[in-house]
Amino acid sequence: MKIHEYQAKGVLRQYKVPVPRGEVAFTADEARQIAEQLGGRVVVKAQIHAGGRGKGGGVKLADNPDHAKELAGQILGMTLVTHQTGPEGRLVKRVLIEETLPIERELYLGIVLDRKLERPVLMASSEGGMDIEEVAAKTPDLILKEAIQPGIGLMPFQARRLAFGIGVTGDAVKGVVDAMLALAAAYEATDANLLEINPFVITTDGRAVALDAKMDFDDNGLFRHPDLVELRDLDEEDPLETDASNFSLNYINLDGNIGCMVNGAGLAMATMDIIQHAGGSPANFLDVGGGANADQIKNGFRIILSDPNVKAIMINIFGGILRVDVLAQGVVAAAKELNIKVPIVLRLEGTKVAEGKKILEDSGMNFTIAANMKEAAQKAVAAAS
Amino acid sequence: MSILLDENTRILVQGFGRAGAFHAQQCAEYGAKIVGAVHPGKGGSTQDGTPIFNTVREAVDAVQPTASIVFVPAAGAADAVIEAADGGLELVVCITEGIPTRDLVKISFALKGGKTRLIGPNCPGIISPGKSKLGIMPGYIHKQGNVGVVSRSGTLTYEAVGQLTPLGIGQSTCIGIGGDPIIGTQFVDALKLFNEDPDTHAIIMIGEIGGSAEEEAAAFIKEHVKKPVAAFIAGRTAPPGRRMGHAGAIISGGKGTAAEKVAALEDAGIAVAPTPADMGSTLASLL
Numbered sequence A: 001m002k003i004h005e006y007q008a009k010g011v012l013r014q015y016k017v018p019v020p021r022g023e024v025a026f027t028a029d030e031a032r033q034i035a036e037q038l039g040g041r042v043v044v045k046a047q048i049h050a051g052g053r054g055k056g057g058g059v060k061l062a063d064n065p066d067h068a069k070e071l072a073g074q075i076l077g078m079t080l081v082t083h084q085t086g087p088e089g090r091l092v093k094r095v096l097i098e099e100t101l102p103i104e105r106e107l108y109l110g111i112v113l114d115r116k117l118e119r120p121v122l123m124a125s126s127e128g129g130m131d132i133e134e135v136a137a138k139t140p141d142l143i144l145k146e147a148i149q150p151g152i153g154l155m156p157f158q159a160r161r162l163a164f165g166i167g168v169t170g171d172a173v174k175g176v177v178d179a180m181l182a183l184a185a186a187y188e189a190t191d192a193n194l195l196e197i198n199p200f201v202i203t204t205d206g207r208a209v210a211l212d213a214k215m216d217f218d219d220n221g222l223f224r225h226p227d228l229v230e231l232r233d234l235d236e237e238d239p240l241e242t243d244a245s246n247f248s249l250n251y252i253n254l255d256g257n258i259g260c261m262v263n264g265a266g267l268a269m270a271t272m273d274i275i276q277h278a279g280g281s282p283a284n285f286l287d288v289g290g291g292a293n294a295d296q297i298k299n300g301f302r303i304i305l306s307d308p309n310v311k312a313i314m315i316n317i318f319g320g321i322l323r324v325d326v327l328a329q330g331v332v333a334a335a336k337e338l339n340i341k342v343p344i345v346l347r348l349e350g351t352k353v354a355e356g357k358k359i360l361e362d363s364g365m366n367f368t369i370a371a372n373m374k375e376a377a378q379k380a381v382a383a384a385s
Numbered sequence B: 001m002s003i004l005l006d007e008n009t010r011i012l013v014q015g016f017g018r019a020g021a022f023h024a025q026q027c028a029e030y031g032a033k034i035v036g037a038v039h040p041g042k043g044g045s046t047q048d049g050t051p052i053f054n055t056v057r058e059a060v061d062a063v064q065p066t067a068s069i070v071f072v073p074a075a076g077a078a079d080a081v082i083e084a085a086d087g088g089l090e091l092v093v094c095i096t097e098g099i100p101t102r103d104l105v106k107i108s109f110a111l112k113g114g115k116t117r118l119i120g121p122n123c124p125g126i127i128s129p130g131k132s133k134l135g136i137m138p139g140y141i142h143k144q145g146n147v148g149v150v151s152r153s154g155t156l157t158y159e160a161v162g163q164l165t166p167l168g169i170g171q172s173t174c175i176g177i178g179g180d181p182i183i184g185t186q187f188v189d190a191l192k193l194f195n196e197d198p199d200t201h202a203i204i205m206i207g208e209i210g211g212s213a214e215e216e217a218a219a220f221i222k223e224h225v226k227k228p229v230a231a232f233i234a235g236r237t238a239p240p241g242r243r244m245g246h247a248g249a250i251i252s253g254g255k256g257t258a259a260e261k262v263a264a265l266e267d268a269g270i271a272v273a274p275t276p277a278d279m280g281s282t283l284a285s286l287l
Helices: A005-014 A028-038 A065-075 A132-138 A156-165 A172-189 A219-224 A239-245 A265-277 A294-305 A324-337 A353-362 A373-384 B018-030 B056-063 B074-086 B101-111 B154-167 B187-196 B213-224 B258-267 B276-284
Strands: A022-025 A042-046 A059-062 A095-099 A103-114 A119-125 A143-147 A192-203 A208-210 A214-217 A250-253 A258-262 A284-287 A312-323 A344-351 A367-369 B010-014 B033-038 B050-053 B067-070 B091-094 B117-119 B125-128 B132-135 B144-151 B171-176 B202-208 B229-234
Touching: A005 A022, A005 A095, A005 A172, A005 A214, A022 A028, A028 A042, A028 A065, A028 A095, A042 A065, A059 A065, A065 A095, A103 A132, A103 A143, A103 A172, A119 A132, A119 A156, A119 A172, A119 B101, A132 A143, A143 A156, A156 A172, A172 A192, A172 A208, A214 A219, A219 B101, A239 A250, A239 A294, A258 A265, A258 A294, A258 A373, A265 A284, A265 A312, A265 A373, A265 B154, A265 B202, A265 B229, A265 B276, A284 A294, A294 A312, A294 A324, A312 A324, A312 A373, A312 B154, A324 A344, A324 A353, A344 A353, A344 A373, A353 A367, A373 B276, B010 B018, B010 B056, B010 B074, B018 B033, B018 B067, B018 B132, B033 B056, B050 B056, B056 B074, B067 B074, B067 B132, B074 B091, B074 B101, B091 B132, B144 B154, B144 B187, B154 B171, B154 B202, B154 B229, B154 B276, B171 B187, B187 B202, B187 B213, B202 B213, B202 B276, B213 B229, B213 B258, B229 B258, B229 B276
Parallel strands: A258 A284, A258 A312, A312 A344, A344 A367, B010 B033, B010 B067, B033 B050, B067 B091, B091 B117, B144 B171, B144 B202, B202 B229
Antiparallel strands: A022 A095, A042 A059, A042 A095, A103 A119, A103 A192, A119 A143, A192 A208, A192 A214, A250 A284, B125 B132, B125 B171
């Protein structure tokens, strides 16, 4: 689960990570008020769950409170397009109003899971403010890493090694080291997946401050953090994906025209692949899980069909222990109840397959039964074109 | 022969709720030797003839299990896996899906250097056809034979087996290693065991997007494995930055794509099936 920058800074503040003074505004008038309280020049930053906001025109400097109001008025309600939003962009509904700082150096700090080491790693780089993936691709030597061990956490010597390694000197070292330790503590305590500060700055008066903040939490750990769950912003999520998640369905909207309903994540991905191999294009990823009960099938159909591009549906179930006759009854009931008109191609494996196929054939509905996955994909592609 | 699991493996079930009890019964019907279950609070009772214990240590003393299968819900699953290791079990299969990553790191830390081998989590388990089943896979689709199957995905493992068996190609052992970002037994570990097993004559590995385990496997095969290997990689059409059902199935920072993995496998001389429908025939073409 992603959260906004201002929310991430709020979380980090609790763990004693130094962040600029600032507050979120939902209206231009609020922006003016906050700017007045902060005094002096402020920065107005669009709050959306995507990077590249500055380049897209979503981050602006204001000289005084009236200017902050004017800029906030322009940014609020704008559709911000960045390299991460896609061409349709994202509507800005909140802005962060923050003090400006005299910046001497920009650094990069980030914590992610290193799957090979099986530990989170703190990454530090002197190349702050840059696209870190580009730095990793072109100059990997400029990114230093330290693994965080469970139980003991990041040790101060590791933070010092990173700070000196990226060229921090003098009085700033202590501030950077303390901030790194605080970031590692925040990452661990919140079950974060990703914590990224880009840039992390050193000011001309020697302070170390997290100028930006990006946090993404492990969905599987959220049950331990009811306070963080409240930070979820449904406006930033695909409504169909939110709908699906309410029924324990794993759905991802794609831009093709063949809806997919599959049990198991690997088979669901493979089904998308075989549709493309057959010359078609999948409209979604949908894993209905191992059980695939009647209620999940019904909601799966409903969500697939909410996408107006869907011209055919391919159902691919390798049931195993699951009884295909029971599954077929669920499919027929859901198709009748939802009055489904698009052709449905099914490939079903499991126990009582013959009985299941008979139920589908006798239903009088627009079902096509395929002998195997390849045939199902070909028939679905033909039905959709 | 088979690897890791056979008819003599003595199995403990951890988490004897509805799912645990159901699948334990299915395993027993397939021939698995279920010797007991651990369900804190139910210790001292028996259910369908299976003695239940409060702790793994008690179970170890009473019924001498050598392996366990974990059905404990996500919040307590890491605890159960580490308890099994503490009890000295040689093999732990963790079926549970949705374990927080922080807990996966704890499991990795606790099991490091010890004698306990973990399979999973978020996996279907392991089956040695005709001998024993320590998992939730449908037993009837399998056939005893000489192909080793190893996969990150549950249903794709069934799919591969479902294609092999009708071709008359049986399996020595099938392992679902799990879809999480940190897992116990990796492709390389399973490949090593299959490579050393005289009764495994060929191997099929089924990978997916995310991480670099398939690339590591390709390098290992190139250097050490003389047996024929077929492969399939799921997720050629997966969009970057999205978790495709499995917590570990994500293309991040442009890394972990299907194209990279297929290239690494083909470079190592491995036959990669073009579609999931061709897994069985691709392997058959190598025999």
